[in-house]
Amino acid sequence: MSITDKVKNKAEELTGKAKQSVGQATDNERLIAEGKAQETAAHAKQAGEHVKDAGKDVRDTFS
Template identity: 65%
Template sequence: MGAGDKIRNKADELAGKVKEGVGKATDNERLEAEGKAQQLGADAKQVGEKAKDALKDLTD
């Protein structure tokens, strides 16, 4: 996984956490759900990148 990908995924995860927190604080269920979804998306990207790295390591 490239450094840029890691940074983008972490930034996306952090933005999701902020959205979720703001949604909870303001009792905005939609914003809270968007934040959770954004975090899940970032996590999925990280898993995919790690799998690609592992496959690359096996083929090297």
Template identity: 60%
Template sequence: MGLGDKIKNAADELAGKAKEVVGDATDNQRLEAEGKLQQGKAQVKQAGEDVKDAAGDLVEDAKNKF
């Protein structure tokens, strides 16, 4: 995974957290839910990228053994 993807996922998660906090503070349930959803999406993307990284590491390890 590239550094750009990590930064984008972190930014999406942070933006979602900000929406959640503002929604909670202003009693705006829609904004709060939107923020939670955005955070969840960012976390899922990050998990997918982590799986890709792990698979790539396994492939490199296998190549190095042969």
């Protein structure tokens, strides 16, 4: 995973957390849900990148 991807995914995760916080402060359920969805999407991207990195490591081990 490139450093750019890591930064983008982390920024998306933090944006989702911020949306959740603002939603909770303003009692806005839509914003809370949107923030949770954005944070979950960021976590999924991060997990996918970790799997991809692990696959590359395995490939490099047997090359």
